[in-house]
Structure formats: C-alpha cells, structure tokens
Amino acid sequence: MQRIAVLASGAGSNLQAILAYLAAAGPATAGAVSLVASDRRQAGALAIGARAGIPSATITDANDARSILALLAEHQIGLVALAGYLKHIPEAVTARYRGHIVNVHPALLPAFGGPGMYGTRVHRAVLDAGVRITGVTVHFVDEAYDHGPIIAQWPVPVLAGDTPSVLAARVLRAEHRLYPCAVAAVASGRISLDAAGTVRGEAGAPVASPVFRLQTEESEL
C-alpha cells in the first residue's frame, strides 16, 4: 500500500476528496494519505489532516529541497500529490519523485497554465479569452511549472454569466471527482510514467482519463 503525502496551501477540499475516495475503496484501496504538509501554518488542509489523524508538517522553506526530501523520507512517502500547493517544487524533489509526484490544475493544459496561473486568475483568463470549455488537468510534475505529462483531463463548460468564482466552483467540483481517481490510479501503478516520459496505463498502452472515457462512452457523439 502506497504512502501518499498531500501538499496543500489552501482549504484542502481536494485533500478531503482524496480521503473520501480512498476510504470508500475500503480494503481494496491502493494507498493511504500518510502526511499532510503545507507552506502555510493556517492552511485548512492541515486541520482536515489533523481531524483525520494524519501526521502534518509545515514547510518553512519551500525552496529547501533537502528538508522536503527528509520529511518525505521520514514518512516513507511513495507518492506526492499536490493539491492547491502554490509553491514551486524544487528540482531535486521532482527528480527524486519522478513519476511519483502529481498535480491538479484547474484548466485544460496546455491552455491557461504556467507561472501566475493559479486560483481565480486562471478562471479570469479563461473568461477573458471567451472560451466555452475549460476543465481539469491531472499531470505528473516535472521541473517546469504546469508542464509535466498529462494523466487525465475532464472538460467543464463555461456558462453564460459566469464570474471567475462561479466558474472556479464548477471546476473545483470536477477536480474533486477526477483527482482522487487519478491519484489512486497512480498509487496502485495502474497509471505510470515510463523512462521515455510517456504515461502508461494498465496494459502498457498510453491511456486516456478512465473517468472521461467512461463518460464519453455514455454520451458518444
């Protein structure tokens, strides 16, 4: 069973979704959240972790790769899941956890990603661009911001009258459905990153999002 660290800067709603998903899987679960860490001492995520009896830690220097790696080693972490963690992950950490560190981004990458694209800024940019479809992307984390190999995506409609916060709430609901599923798939090894940087699924073939595929089977064009 994979030991998972969730890193979050905010309220921790994705952490909560991951905990609920893994709990629902029961004994068949692929992993367990064994550490919650945050760069912000007052992050809601730390309180959620504490309530669930999960060890927590504050990352006092987000650029100090050695102490982050020591923390992860101390808790025997096999998979790192970023969930609204707003600091850049040091390269030594992404290198050590290559294929074992994932992130969720509230847009369809490669659109609307990169430095400065976080929180409601993403959704404001989406609305300014006038696009009709945005979504959620789960990807492996590499040294470039919002850039690593894509694991899963889910589309979310932009609707008439949307404000950044209304759209953010709709996208967040999609994150809560897609991210736990993707985290569990990586934790169990059903989805992995090969040496060439290609995302592999169960049968060794590149995979589309299992959730999205399920959806499109029902409502195929």
Add this chain to the structure above:
Amino acid sequence: MQRIAVLASGAGSNLQAILAYLAAAGPATAGAVSLVASDRRQAGALAIGARAGIPSATITDANDARSILALLAEHQIGLVALAGYLKHIPEAVTARYRGHIVNVHPALLPAFGGPGMYGTRVHRAVLDAGVRITGVTVHFVDEAYDHGPIIAQWPVPVLAGDTPSVLAARVLRAEHRLYPCAVAAVASGRISLDAAGTVRGEAGAPVASPVFRLQTEESEL
C-alpha cells in the same frame, strides 16, 4: 433568409453537413447556402455544391480582397462560413464581414491554433502534447489566424492508440454536429457579435455553445 457562402479547400464534408442541417430545418431554416467557393478547382466541395445546384466559384487569387468582395456581393452573401478553407482571408474581407464570417477549427482554441495548424498537423500536435481532451471550436473570423471571438466549442476525447488520422476522424464527426448548428444560429441572428467584440446570444447575454450546454445538462458532473 440569410444567403450563405461556404468557402472550402477540401472534400467538403462540413459543407455537406451544413446542407443537410439546413435542409432538415425545412421552411424554418435561417439561411441557405447560395455560393460555394474554393481556392482549389478540384476541391470536392465544389462537386458537392454543383450536385446540390448551388452556384460555385474558384478563387484564383486568395489575396485579392476586391475580387472576393465582388464575388460575395454578386451573390448577395450575408454570411461567410469557412469550412476547411486553408487560405488566409484578406483583412478587407474580414472587416467588411465582421460578425458575419465564421470558421471551424479542429481543436479547443486557444490551444493548437495559429498559422501552420491545419489538417492532421493539428492532431499530431495534440497527440505530441499528450492531452486527453481536444475538440472543435467555431469562432468569428478576424484579421488574426484562429483568433476571433469564440461562438461554440465541443470537447472530444483523445483515446489510447489514437493516430493523427484516427483522431482527425473523431474530431470531424464533432465538427459535423457543431458547425451547422452554429452557422444556423449566426444566420438567424440568435448569436451575434456586438460592437465591443463580445459574442451575444438571444437575450443579449454572452452564450455558451447551445449544443454543449444541452449535453452537459444531461451529464452534469
């Protein structure tokens, strides 16, 4: 009833989809295809137009705005629909037909658009980027390539084992559903471009794709 010109460089499958859609609407139809024009004399689109008894024209110099405007005026064209037309539209034409010239692009703009992004090149770029969701964009045409205000978008999944041509075929099926619907909506004035460059729907409010909205109502996250 709006007189529509369809400009195409290729086989004309989107033209065929538009003709079928408008024919199915019967007397309630918002417009009729009154001209098919192509930069390529041997384009399949011209044959499809001829078979439907629609006047056709070859555009011998795609940069000659005067002759294109003269052709459109001669046929009293109110709406220009680009359907796989690979030449850049001269600025004098996009200016004269501002809000009355539309295009379909086989990806979710702003991703995977711009000069050089046409045909299977788009789908190759999508596969190279490893994205799980691509789609179709219908937009008003302005002076910048693949840039004008978005009218409608539709998501299409990228699936395991997709090649550029397999993906192209799946996206094309979505084009055939979305584009005729969007063309009819613009022809009838249900969707329009206001002076500020904002896409407006029936009630004067910015609109999402009616087709996509329908879909998501059924399968809301």
